[in-house]
Amino acid sequence: MTSPAVSSRDLPHPTREEIRLEGVLHALSDPMRLRIVRELAAVGDELSCSHFDLPVTKSTTTHHFRVLRESGVLQQVYRGTAKMNGLRKDDLEGLFPGLLDCLLDAAARQAVRLDGA
Amino acid sequence: MTSPAVSSRDLPHPTREEIRLEGVLHALSDPMRLRIVRELAAVGDELSCSHFDLPVTKSTTTHHFRVLRESGVLQQVYRGTAKMNGLRKDDLEGLFPGLLDCLLDAAARQAVRLDGA
DNA sequence: CGACTCGTACGATAGGCATCGTAGTACGGG
DNA sequence: CCCGTACTACGATGCCTATCGTACGAGTCG
Numbered sequence: 661m662t663s664p665a666v667s668s669r670d671l672p673h674p675t676r677e678e679i680r681l682e683g684v685l686h687a688l689s690d691p692m693r694l695r696i697v698r699e700l701a702a703v704g705d706e707l708s709c710s711h712f713d714l715p716v717t718k719s720t721t722t723h724h725f726r727v728l729r730e731s732g733v734l735q736q737v738y739r740g741t742a743k744m745n746g747l748r749k750d751d752l753e754g755l756f757p758g759l760l761d762c763l764l765d766a767a768a769r770q771a772v773r774l775d776g777a
Numbered sequence: 778m779t780s781p782a783v784s785s786r787d788l789p790h791p792t793r794e795e796i797r798l799e800g801v802l803h804a805l806s807d808p809m810r811l812r813i814v815r816e817l818a819a820v821g822d823e824l825s826c827s828h829f830d831l832p833v834t835k836s837t838t839t840h841h842f843r844v845l846r847e848s849g850v851l852q853q854v855y856r857g858t859a860k861m862n863g864l865r866k867d868d869l870e871g872l873f874p875g876l877l878d879c880l881l882d883a884a885a886r887q888a889v890r891l892d893g894a
Numbered sequence: 895c896g897a898c899t900c901g902t903a904c905g906a907t908a909g910g911c912a913t914c915g916t917a918g919t920a921c922g923g924g
Numbered sequence: 925c926c927c928g929t930a931c932t933a934c935g936a937t938g939c940c941t942a943t944c945g946t947a948c949g950a951g952t953c954g
Contacts, residue, residue: 669920677890681811681880681884681887682805682807682808682811683806685803685805685880686802686803686806688799688802689799689800689802689803689806690911690912691799692912694799709930710929710931716912716913716914717913717915718930718931718932719913719915719916719931719932719933720912720914721931722931723911723912723913724912727911738920738921738931740920740921740922740930741920741921741922742929742930742931755883755886755887755890756879756882756886756887757882758875758882759879759880762873762875762876762880763798763802763876763879765873765874765875766872766873766876769872769873769874770797770873786950807941807942809942825900827899827900827901833942833944834943834944834945835901835902836901836902836943837942838901839902839903840942840943841942842901844941855901855951857950857951857952858899858901858950859899859900859901859951860900
């Protein structure tokens with residue numbers, strides 16, 4: 661088997677063609693979600709939901725991950741009890757070349773400017 | 778006078794430092810507002826509010842222009858009875874280099890993809 | 895002045911959404 | 925089989941927002 665521990669539970673994702681720029685921008689216009697995406701991009705690999713230590717409850721965290729998945733920014737898959745999250749880099753790059761990097765750069769610049777980090 | 782017919786009425790704008798990426802993304806995540814920005818960028822000059830023929834009432838149009846101004850995407854100034862709108866290209870480029878062009882390109886690609894135009 | 899155009903203000907409405915808490919399901923390990 | 929961990933589902937709440945209609949203010953032109 662190529663993917664050993666992938667659960668049968670699976671989650672609805674938009675196809676590449678169904679992804680809308682407005683939806684992506686809306687998803688990224690929330691600070692919590694932008695933070696998730698930045699961390700995911702920095703690590704460059706899939707991360708479980710529980711890896712993120714966000715200042716909101718788990719319910720709210722679930723909500724944010726769903727928005728990111730339904731807008732086409734993330735792909736999610738269950739692996740055991742964990743839900744792994746990965747950026748849909750290829751799809752986004754195919755639809756909107758350069759946009760993701762540009763947004764991440766913009767977010768990084770703002771973080772430096774505001775937090776001095 | 779440098780600006781002859783500028784009315785005394787003036788409008789609150791965020792300074793460059795006050796512009797937030799989240800706010801800009803939120804402003805552009807509305808189809809009506811994205812359309813306004815695309816048209817403004819295509820023309821490359823200031824346009825009056827009444828130039829835009831949007832499928833919403835004038836009240837709603839006013840609302841969208843205010844959101845764009847308050848997020849720092851547009852600058853607005855009264856000229857006679859008209860209110861002229863211009864993209865804050867320099868400020869956006871200074872804060873988030875390349876972002877505006879990237880977003881406009883993404884919007885254009887999506888328009889081609891969906892409307893075949 | 896009077897009429898007309900452009901845009902605003904205000905209130906209403908309906909829907910969306912970020913957040914929480916609690917109760918529940920799925921999976922893996924002892 | 926039972927327990928703990930990871931995540932979900934559902935309902936509630938309060939706020940934000942896209943939209944409208946109507947009434948009004950500011951400016952221009954005859």
